[in-house]
Amino acid sequence: MAEPDKTSDDIAAARRCLGIYGGDLSRWPADARAQWGAIAMGDALETERAEEEALDALLGEQAIPTTPHDLKNRIDAHYRPSTENRSSVSLWAGLSSLSGWLRPLPAGALASLSALGFAAGAVVDANDNLTPEYEAYAYLEEGGLDAFDDDAEALWDVE
Amino acid sequence: MDQESDEALVARAGQGDRRAASILVERHTDKIYAVCFRMLRSRPAAEDAAQETFFRLWKHASRWRPQGAKFETWLYRVAMNICLDQLRKRKREAPEESAPEQVDESPRQDERIFAAERRLVVDEALASLPDRQRAAINLCHYQELSNIEAAKIMDVSVDALESLLARGRRALRDRLTPMREQLTG
Numbered sequence: 001m002a003e004p005d006k007t008s009d010d011i012a013a014a015r016r017c018l019g020i021y022g023g024d025l026s027r028w029p030a031d032a033r034a035q036w037g038a039i040a041m042g043d044a045l046e047t048e049r050a051e052e053e054a055l056d057a058l059l060g061e062q063a064i065p066t067t068p069h070d071l072k073n074r075i076d077a078h079y080r081p082s083t084e085n086r087s088s089v090s091l092w093a094g095l096s097s098l099s100g101w102l103r104p105l106p107a108g109a110l111a112s113l114s115a116l117g118f119a120a121g122a123v124v125d126a127n128d129n130l131t132p133e134y135e136a137y138a139y140l141e142e143g144g145l146d147a148f149d150d151d152a153e154a155l156w157d158v159e
Numbered sequence: 160m161d162q163e164s165d166e167a168l169v170a171r172a173g174q175g176d177r178r179a180a181s182i183l184v185e186r187h188t189d190k191i192y193a194v195c196f197r198m199l200r201s202r203p204a205a206e207d208a209a210q211e212t213f214f215r216l217w218k219h220a221s222r223w224r225p226q227g228a229k230f231e232t233w234l235y236r237v238a239m240n241i242c243l244d245q246l247r248k249r250k251r252e253a254p255e256e257s258a259p260e261q262v263d264e265s266p267r268q269d270e271r272i273f274a275a276e277r278r279l280v281v282d283e284a285l286a287s288l289p290d291r292q293r294a295a296i297n298l299c300h301y302q303e304l305s306n307i308e309a310a311k312i313m314d315v316s317v318d319a320l321e322s323l324l325a326r327g328r329r330a331l332r333d334r335l336t337p338m339r340e341q342l343t344g
Contacts, residue, residue: 020324022300029306055332058281059300061274065196067189071206075184075213081175081220 014039015048023053165230173221180220184213187231190302191238197297198242200286208245212238228311235302236312239294246290277338284334292327295320 014036021028025037040049163182171179191212196205215237216223223233285293291313298309299320310320 016325019328020321021306022328027299027303051332052328055328055335056300058277058335058338059296059331061278062281062285062301063278065193065205067192068202068206071192071209072184072188074206075188075210076181078210078214078217079172079177079180079184080214080217081173081180 010036010039011044015045018045018048018052022056023049024056166225169216169220169223169230172217173219173223180217183216187234188213190231191234194235194238194297194302195242197285197301198239198290198294199245200282204245208238208241211241215241229308232308232311235298235304235308236314239298239312243290243294280338281331281335284331287334288327288330292323292330295323296327296331299324 013032017028017032017036018040021032023040025033025040028037039045163179165183165186168179168183172183188209192205192209195208195212196202199205199208212234216234223230285296288296294313295309298304298312299306302309304312306317306320306324310317313320313323315323
């Protein structure tokens with residue numbers, strides 16, 4: 001590749017890009033590639049380029065992690081749109097199943113059974129929530145995304 | 160329907176559309192698992208982290224708004240935060256294991272010219288990097304994300320990301336010098 005007129009600043013910038021993005025110009029940001037790519041490929045930085053290309057080659061030999069075959073199914077099986085939606089679906093399902101039993105009863109008995117039904121539904125729903133999957137989900141719900149991000153930001157500051 | 164944008168799918172998944180959720184899982188699990196595996200270096204831990212990432216997605220799907228960030232960037236960020244949280248817990252529970260590992264300097268180093276062993280040495284060198292440097296290399300080199308996307312995921316400026324990349328690559332170059340010399344002849 002023909003080397004353009006270059007200053008020591010340009011060579012330093014090209015060297016810096018090699019150190020950040022490596023010897024493969026396709027991995028460089030487009031603007032940096034346009035500005036300093038030719039210099040990086042030239043004689044002035046031959047040694048640095050060879051070192052970075054060697055490192056790229058070593059990194060490229062690392063195996064690509066293979067997703068376990070059942071992971072997608074497991075994630076899919078635990079899909080829950082949100083706690084609110086899940087609760088309302090559960091309540092609706094509970095009421096629907098009760099309606100067949102309640103239809104023939106007189107009004108007074110219906111009122112009593114309704115109250116009993118709500119109480120029982122709450123107990124059933126609470127017990128349902130105690131599955132291991134739900135506990136994991138509830139754990140995730142304890143902190144909001146903001147709190148989670150705060151933790152991450154604190155991590156960034158540690159180093 | 161598989162060509163539908165991530166953003167539209169997230170909206171539908173948030174409303175309880177299981178099919179939309181399945182498409183998102185199919186579309187993104189491989190990348191999320193890969194980034195988690197490269198950070199945590201353990202298959203079970205990476206599986207847990209990937210699952211947690213999607214649990215968080217389900218939780219926030221109904222309220223998720225693009226706000227200038229691509230959905231995938233947001234998902235990577237959640238995954239990376241979960242991984243860093245896990246790594247922090249590991250260090251708290253077993254601090255002696257978190258000390259940077261030194262590459263074996265014994266004569267056996269010369270024998271590590273076989274590909275499998277060379278991969279192991281590179282893996283150890285990557286593992287010995289500080290978490291943020293490894294995260295930057297993971298996102299930019301292995302996930303092939305742009306510097307702008309990677310900076311957003313890590314919640315740092317592009318300059319800071321470039322600094323992490325430069326320091327990470329420099330450390331790797333130093334640790335892998337014998338092997339690099341073999342490669343460069």
